[in-house]
Amino acid sequence: MNHWIIVPILLPLLAALLLLTGVCRGLLLERALSLTATVAMALISMGLLYSAAGGGFQVYAVGNWTPPFGIVLVLDRLSALMLVLTALVALFALIYALTGGDSIGRNFHILFQFQLMGLNGAFLTGDLFNLFVFFEILLLASYGLLLHGAGPARVRSALHYVSLNLVGSAIFLIAIGTLYGVTGTLNMADMAQKVAGATPESTAVLRSGALLLLVVFGLKAALPPLYFWLPEAYRAASAPVAALFAVMTKVGVYAILRLFTLIFGPEAGGSALVAEPWLLPVSLAAMVLGVLGVLAGRDLRTLVAYLVVASVGTLLTAVGLFDAKGIGAALFYLIHTTLITAGLFLLADLIGTLRGGAGDRFEPAAPIFRPQFVGALFFVGTVAAAGMPPLSGFACKIMILQAARESTAMSWVWGVVLATSLLNLLALSRAGSMLFWNTLPEKPNGEPVPVMASAPIIVLLAFSFLLIALGNPISAFTAATAEQLLEPAGYIKSVLGHLSGDAMRLAGGG
Amino acid sequence: MELMIACAIGTLTACGVYLLLRARVFPVVLGLSLLSYGVNLFLFAMGRMASDSPPLIDAHASAYADPLPQALVLTAIVIGFAMIAFLAALALRAYVDLGSDHVDGGECS
Numbered sequence: 001m002n003h004w005i006i007v008p009i010l011l012p013l014l015a016a017l018l019l020l021t022g023v024c025r026g027l028l029l030e031r032a033l034s035l036t037a038t039v040a041m042a043l044i045s046m047g048l049l050y051s052a053a054g055g056g057f058q059v060y061a062v063g064n065w066t067p068p069f070g071i072v073l074v075l076d077r078l079s080a081l082m083l084v085l086t087a088l089v090a091l092f093a094l095i096y097a098l099t100g101g102d103s104i105g106r107n108f109h110i111l112f113q114f115q116l117m118g119l120n121g122a123f124l125t126g127d128l129f130n131l132f133v134f135f136e137i138l139l140l141a142s143y144g145l146l147l148h149g150a151g152p153a154r155v156r157s158a159l160h161y162v163s164l165n166l167v168g169s170a171i172f173l174i175a176i177g178t179l180y181g182v183t184g185t186l187n188m189a190d191m192a193q194k195v196a197g198a199t200p201e202s203t204a205v206l207r208s209g210a211l212l213l214l215v216v217f218g219l220k221a222a223l224p225p226l227y228f229w230l231p232e233a234y235r236a237a238s239a240p241v242a243a244l245f246a247v248m249t250k251v252g253v254y255a256i257l258r259l260f261t262l263i264f265g266p267e268a269g270g271s272a273l274v275a276e277p278w279l280l281p282v283s284l285a286a287m288v289l290g291v292l293g294v295l296a297g298r299d300l301r302t303l304v305a306y307l308v309v310a311s312v313g314t315l316l317t318a319v320g321l322f323d324a325k326g327i328g329a330a331l332f333y334l335i336h337t338t339l340i341t342a343g344l345f346l347l348a349d350l351i352g353t354l355r356g357g358a359g360d361r362f363e364p365a366a367p368i369f370r371p372q373f374v375g376a377l378f379f380v381g382t383v384a385a386a387g388m389p390p391l392s393g394f395a396c397k398i399m400i401l402q403a404a405r406e407s408t409a410m411s412w413v414w415g416v417v418l419a420t421s422l423l424n425l426l427a428l429s430r431a432g433s434m435l436f437w438n439t440l441p442e443k444p445n446g447e448p449v450p451v452m453a454s455a456p457i458i459v460l461l462a463f464s465f466l467l468i469a470l471g472n473p474i475s476a477f478t479a480a481t482a483e484q485l486l487e488p489a490g491y492i493k494s495v496l497g498h499l500s501g502d503a504m505r506l507a508g509g510g
Numbered sequence: 511m512e513l514m515i516a517c518a519i520g521t522l523t524a525c526g527v528y529l530l531l532r533a534r535v536f537p538v539v540l541g542l543s544l545l546s547y548g549v550n551l552f553l554f555a556m557g558r559m560a561s562d563s564p565p566l567i568d569a570h571a572s573a574y575a576d577p578l579p580q581a582l583v584l585t586a587i588v589i590g591f592a593m594i595a596f597l598a599a600l601a602l603r604a605y606v607d608l609g610s611d612h613v614d615g616g617e618c619s
Contacts, residue, residue, distance in 0.1 A: 129582055129585070133585065133589070136589050136593070140592070140593065140596070143596065143600075147600070150607075151607075152607045152608055152615065155600070155603055155604050155607045155608065156604065156607075156608060156614070156615045158600060159535070159600055159601065159604045159613055160613065162593075162596070162597055162600060163530070163538055163542065163597070163613070166542050166545075166546075166593055166594075166597065167530065167542070167545070169589075169590075169593070170542075170545050170546060170549045173549045173550075173552075173553055173586055174549055174552060176553075176582070177549075177552050177553040177555075177556045177579070177582075178556075180556055180578070180579065180582075181556035186578070
């Protein structure tokens, strides 16, 4: 067994525990430990990606208990991709936080490491209840991180966020209970087999359980009508926390991708593709509602928060096509959007501090001292976010439009994607001109741009160039990941060692 | 027996949802507690109702109850307890910070 698979879970846990015991008292030591742990985690995640990129599934049976009775961690291309994305966003958000964001409240680094542990665990696990437990870990850490720095705005948005997520957890438990009661197992691979071979009487209950899961993951991913918590929460959170939260919605997307291709995918017998009639319309609505929010935003942070809503809509539109091209396009877009929105959140905070009293609100204010550098960053970030050539947003959009060409919903997808892109472009241009050109005839705020704060922004936005430069290998990887996802037989065989008769029959002989 | 458990789960969930929708800080905490009671009972019931069946190996047992849902319920209770404790502290903080016990803060109706 490759023991490196459990390290992304254990390493942040160890770092958090060391920080909790107070061995490293003092901000400098805390920062050093946290940064070292995150850098190590990033390197290990990239190593895992390298080992998973060749295909195949690496299964880690925790405690050496044999599946399906024990909990398994499964490393395939998708898990490895999500691990690397989390590690990269976390690393650069942490570097930005070291410029001062981590000392506005207490226990930032402990909560940050627990958050990373929860995220990595959620991406690696192959057991449904274990997914619930890791969701709770990452949610509880996120509650603490959202409240970091206190203040009435944060407390109000945190109250909404916490209550909604507690309801979501209750619904998650109901769904898990329902699925367990019918299939008798919690292991995802075993459940996939049991669902595929289910009797017609249990199909209705299985489908209800599946749709309940869709509701829960839709709440996490901020799909309409469950997205109202997101703009307030992301607006109120401090910048490095908001950047890390760019990965949090993607946990919901990952869970939808994993469960609705593995367990309720095209080969699930009576429960096959239960999410298909719902996912596409809801995602298109997400794009429309997101872009309306982007147009209406009165400050840059709210605008970027609604961009997250719209990006989740675009992602799940591509996933909702449920074919290899669609999911491949979705995964390429996932990489692009996670990194770019994280960079934009950090950039919005930077612009806010540089503009002084007006913050990042769209109102005339004194000009920024030497705005060329920050303006260039803003230009790159918004070109990437709006999906304009030559950056990666454009490539993603082309891939999604091409994937939609063969589906029956092509006119809907094309219409909504292109219209929302235009409106996004309008809103972002207006934001840029308000922030940089609509200035009062006053002396500029004389603060120079801090180097350490702008470095993570530069790197995150530079990933857009990297995605275009390495477009061929990366899109080959995402296409291979999509193929791997749409063949659950490989996953089931690796975890359980064999396929049961029903699953083999439905998979066309394995 | 199943009917009684089902009615209990339904009542708890209904009361929990009603309290949640009251949109005042303390009823929300109570409502989420009731909802979590209902959900834990539901999880437990997934192991099928049986009397006189222990979940652990016992020399005198004729039949066993499914131990896995009971383990799930234990985990869920512990997680729920921690979450409700956190929410109660947050609710108190919200009441103090926002000056109103409405969840949106400041609305008085």
